[in-house]
Amino acid sequence: MAAIRTKPDPQIYTFEGFGSSRYPNLMLRGAGELDNWRLQVYTRKWEGYEACRKALKMEPAAVTAEVKASDLRGRGGAGFRTGMKWGFMPKDTPERKVTRYLVCNGDEGEPGTFKDRAILEYNPHQLIEGMIIAGWAMQCRTGFIYLRGEFSWLIDKLEAALQEARDAGYLGKDILGTGWDYDILTYRGAGAYICGEETALLNSLEGRRGEPRVKPPFPASVGAFGQPTTVNNVETLAAVAPILRMGGAAYAELGTPGNTGTRIYGLSGHVKRPGLYELPLGLPMDFILNDLGGGSSTGRKIKAVIPGGSSAPVFDAKDFDCPMDFDTVKARGSMAGSGGMIVMDESTCMVQALLRLTHFYAHESCGQCTPCREGCNWMEMILHRIEHGQGRPADLDLLASLPPRINMRTLCPLGDAACGPVESFLQKFRPEFEYHIEHKSCMAGAKSILPGVLAPA
């Protein structure tokens, strides 16, 4: 008997106004309800596959135009415009010469990010519907859902949902009488964070080591199996059906200009009500933290928040009023990234927090590029000795000198991702690091959060 999650996910909370036209619930619909993944529930309760039927009656170019009109930006982290990305796929090449692929990036491995799991677990048909619409828009033959290996318990559910869609005629040969053949296959990764990077993901999908590729050529021209490929995040593809259903222009009215629609924010760490919140872009961080998240879970003040997954530069208290959209967060020196917000109260030792994050990047570096492979390990080593009372006065300058030597000097952004926390922690919490070196103890004075491999012997 396989282990089964027996209760609704406790992480999903609601609040007054949730589901209204101001805060529409587009992607987490029915999340937490155990039978929500079934096709009949999706069809009966959520107008399932209506958007798909509508899209299949439109010209593929018109579907792309609708997504362009919605101004949807990729929810995986980079915030690239989805309609524009779809537009990069070659259109006029005869099918006997190319096979176009759509790949759904479900390799959710960034600490603080847990939004895609909820969609895959509770709303797989919305993702499948989005993939059918995207596949039609780009005239793909096959779609792949690349899931991280740890989601083995989700694969069965996803396979069952795909089979339901096949049985209902939404996948397979001659979909809904259009003459278009299209199917979706799942592919399970095997535990490498780097496979979330699109070219590493494609290598992994081809059965190789998940090492990023040199770009150009970009996946739109040479992607999976050497064919034109578009890679989109789970949340991005899950947003496609609502866009088609409500119309691109109506979707663009949500959020702020240039940062349209809703996205799922994940709250974790020292926060009273951690969980997933689907909200229009542009709401201030302190509203999400305090009004929805309930503020600190420990009764102590919140000292720092990482706003968009662990690779985003950290915010201190003066930035908590920042509107959470791609452009404003970037202008304030961080990135909205994947929307995973990690909250740390004032008892958190920032040296330990940074050491834990840097250990992650050093562990997950694929080793292909020397600046990332050596640099991440070096940063971890320096932080390790600062944390364990062996820091030297020159260590902080040495540490600060490393990110400029890693940033933008690697094939993929993993090296840059490791540098964001280091630079921002040093910039905003330098006195804590100096205190550690000088006093060989922690300014915050709290108990160590470091487990196993990082704890002192």
Place this chain on the structure above:
Amino acid sequence: MNHPLPPETSDVPLAPGERLPRTQREKLSPEAIAKIQSIAAQFPDRMAGTLPALYIAQKEFGFLSLGAMKEVAAALGVPEGHVFGVATFYTMFRKKPVGRYHFEVCTNLCCALNGAADLLAKVIEKTGARPGEGPSPDGLWSVDEVECLASCGSGPCIQINHGVFDEFVDEAKLEALMDACRRGETAAWGE
């Protein structure tokens, strides 16, 4: 170019102080080979079947020895060196035996902020297995520290074989889970 692997009896170390242990099985079952080949046939390139095939082999052999990797290469018709390279790249392909119930404790930042260190210490104490050191003497448990399991909002989190368990607010939940394992209510590794 095919880079064949050395015979399994080789004493050449993989890493300082580390050698791939041997498995008791020597051959993949005909059903496993048929499954590997049918999966590989779904893709435009047989090589794409490498990861699924390694999972199948891992289930059959318990972990991936050199012999298991060679079997996968033969079943797929791809170079042995390629299979070895892939198997050693990914952390979920086990190069050493694990216990019947394999505990993977997430110790990344979100879980760490909510007490992952204490949870890991409790798991080590109760199972008698140490991270990265193989199964406990009774072969029932093994423990590893892992990076993020995408349960950040409800950490600290443990994955036991194929099940994710989170919200460890007290020790009782860990005890209950271990009891469920002892009673065989959770799938054993490889089932």
